[in-house]
Amino acid sequence: MYSEKVMEHFRNPRNVGEIENADGIGEVGNPVCGDIMNIYLKIEKNVITDAKFKTFGCGAAIASSSMATELVKGKTLEEAWEVSNKAVAEALEGLPPIKMHCSVLAEEGIHKAINDYRKKQGLEPWVEKNPHSHEHDEGTCQQ
Amino acid sequence: MGAQRTVYMDHSATTYVRKEVVEAMAPYHAENFGNPSSIYRIARESRRAIDSARAEVAKALGADPDEIYFTSGGSESDNWAIKGVAFANRKKGNHIITSAIEHHAVLHTCEYLEKEGFTVTYLPVDQYGLVSPADLEKAITDKTILISVMYANNEIGTIEPIAELGAIARMHKVPFHTDAVQAIGNIPIDVKAQNIDLLSLSAHKFYGPKGVGALYVRKGMKIDNLIHGGGQERRHRAGTENIAGIVGLGKAIALATADIEGHNRRIRALRDRLLTGILKTIPHARLNGHPEKRLPGNINVSFEFVEGESILLWLDDEGICASTGSACTSGSLEPSHVLLATGLPVEISHGSLRLTLGSVNTDADVDFVLEVLPKVVSRLREMSPLYKGGKEGGCNVQ
Numbered sequence: 001m002y003s004e005k006v007m008e009h010f011r012n013p014r015n016v017g018e019i020e021n022a023d024g025i026g027e028v029g030n031p032v033c034g035d036i037m038n039i040y041l042k043i044e045k046n047v048i049t050d051a052k053f054k055t056f057g058c059g060a061a062i063a064s065s066s067m068a069t070e071l072v073k074g075k076t077l078e079e080a081w082e083v084s085n086k087a088v089a090e091a092l093e094g095l096p097p098i099k100m101h102c103s104v105l106a107e108e109g110i111h112k113a114i115n116d117y118r119k120k121q122g123l124e125p126w127v128e129k130n131p132h133s134h135e136h137d138e139g140t141c142q143q
Numbered sequence: 144m145g146a147q148r149t150v151y152m153d154h155s156a157t158t159y160v161r162k163e164v165v166e167a168m169a170p171y172h173a174e175n176f177g178n179p180s181s182i183y184r185i186a187r188e189s190r191r192a193i194d195s196a197r198a199e200v201a202k203a204l205g206a207d208p209d210e211i212y213f214t215s216g217g218s219e220s221d222n223w224a225i226k227g228v229a230f231a232n233r234k235k236g237n238h239i240i241t242s243a244i245e246h247h248a249v250l251h252t253c254e255y256l257e258k259e260g261f262t263v264t265y266l267p268v269d270q271y272g273l274v275s276p277a278d279l280e281k282a283i284t285d286k287t288i289l290i291s292v293m294y295a296n297n298e299i300g301t302i303e304p305i306a307e308l309g310a311i312a313r314m315h316k317v318p319f320h321t322d323a324v325q326a327i328g329n330i331p332i333d334v335k336a337q338n339i340d341l342l343s344l345s346a347h348k349f350y351g352p353k354g355v356g357a358l359y360v361r362k363g364m365k366i367d368n369l370i371h372g373g374g375q376e377r378r379h380r381a382g383t384e385n386i387a388g389i390v391g392l393g394k395a396i397a398l399a400t401a402d403i404e405g406h407n408r409r410i411r412a413l414r415d416r417l418l419t420g421i422l423k424t425i426p427h428a429r430l431n432g433h434p435e436k437r438l439p440g441n442i443n444v445s446f447e448f449v450e451g452e453s454i455l456l457w458l459d460d461e462g463i464c465a466s467t468g469s470a471c472t473s474g475s476l477e478p479s480h481v482l483l484a485t486g487l488p489v490e491i492s493h494g495s496l497r498l499t500l501g502s503v504n505t506d507a508d509v510d511f512v513l514e515v516l517p518k519v520v521s522r523l524r525e526m527s528p529l530y531k532g533g534k535e536g537g538c539n540v541q
Contacts (some may be wrong), residue, residue, distance in 0.1 A: 002456075007456075010453075010456060011460065013526065016526045017526075027528070031489075031490035031493070031529060032489045032490055034450055034469060034478065034490075034493040035450070036527075036528050036529065037528075038528040053526075054526055054527060054528035055526060055527070055528065055529055056448060056450060056527040056529050056530075057450050057453070058448065058450050058453055058469070059451040059452055059453055059456045061450075062453060062526065131213070
């Protein structure tokens with residue numbers, strides 16, 4: 001059901017944990033829906049120098065968190081903002097359709113953490129280009 | 144990946160086919176392949192084999208052979224029992240009573256009938272998954288034409304008070320169906336003593352082949368056919384008989400019901416040791432279902448702060464086969480309707496694990512699961528934002 005890449009990131013997730021005094025924190029998801037993702041970013045001179053995560057969820061949710069944090073590390077905030085859920089899913093060599101919302105959650109987690117940082121800096125938060133109404137666009141599990 | 148061993152603890156999903164059953168079936172593929180409806184010798188042999196299997200099923204249930212009809216499995220038997228009785232008794236009434244924790248073969252059939260103009264009462268269950276006989280009695284109206292309550296639940300293993308429910312149905316002269324797919328071989332069944340009018344069973348749950356089951360229909364029941372066509376099964380279920388499958392079913396049910404007590408004793412001992420070990424070594428774990436009124440091989444536990452599919456993937460890596468009531472493996476976003484019906488909070492339902500033990504399991508299997516599972520849960524908790532080292536209640540963080 002999962003690609004080798006997903007399983008590899010599930011078995012050996014990168015960047016698990018919290019960052020003390022993180023510069024940006026993004027908390028997304030809902031335990032009722034079976035997935036919660038917390039993203040922690042360390043930001044120096046507009047560059048993400050470290051990214052960590054804590055996730056409650058299925059294999060795809062854990063692998064997406066791992067891959068998303070890998071993808072944004074070392075990027076400028078502008079570049080990191082452009083890392084889409086599709087990019088996360090592609091880097092994982094695909095996700096089953098029912099699990100795509102896990103990659104959406106990862107994208108939202110990164111965005112929320114970046115905007116958390118911007119707000120703390122007194123900056124205007126960036127606006128989602130393609131807002132997802134909520135991360136679960138099928139079924140009845142709503143925020 | 145690279146699992147050294149396989150520990151199969153998903154017997155409620157399906158079982159392997161016993162060697163004796165495979166052997167009994169073997170001649171009916173290439174040698175005695177005759178169509179039982181034909182007249183020549185090999186066909187007569189097929190007919191004889193089916194009759195003998197029918198007698199075995201009847202014996203296992205305390206029924207008469209002419210009350211047994213072979214089907215393609217549990218789902219067909221459930222569909223036939225419910226639609227067949229509903230449509231045949233439509234003039235008498237349109238009310239059906241079932242429970243909230245039935246298998247989807249029953250629930251979705253009832254939902255279909257609701258679209259066809261029937262009304263359905265879904266009886267609630269208590270925290271253990273038990274249906275209350277008093278609730279059943281209250282739900283019966285003069286329009287009630289069918290009651291269907293499962294014998295034992297496939298997820299949490301709870302055994303329903305079938306004889307009591309059957310007695311109430313009989314008193315009100317309402318046909319009583321039970322989905323006994325999980326019960327055969329685990330609970331002694333006597334359809335006459337337990338007032339059961341219709342009973343569904345499926346061979347692959349008791350070490351028989353897949354794709355074959357049976358429906359017991361008490362003599363005198365009014366029931367429409369489901370599968371129309373030829374005159375097989377005494378004109379009640381069309382389709383050339385699955386001879387090898389039926390022979391396998393007959394052999395499997397005879398073996399499964401020969402020593403239920405002995406089988407249960409062995410499985411229950413393994414199960415209890417595993418369950419005790421899990422609850423002792425893993426904090427924030429709870430048993431779902433009834434502590435005593437449960438299938439001998441069933442364990443259903445919830446681990447707070449973690450999600451079921453993740454547990455399964457790790458167990459699979461270690462060669463352990465299990466299942467979960469989490470949404471994430473079901474293709475929907477809702478967790479198990481059974482766990483929710485028992486009042487388990489949604490977020491905890493996501494962290495449920497079902498281990499169902501059976502004939503293949505040994506003490507070494509139990510040891511292995513007890514070695515692996517605590518590590519898996521603790522590893523997942525370490526990366527869970529809900530887990531605060533067990534200091535907080537946890538799930539209601541938002």
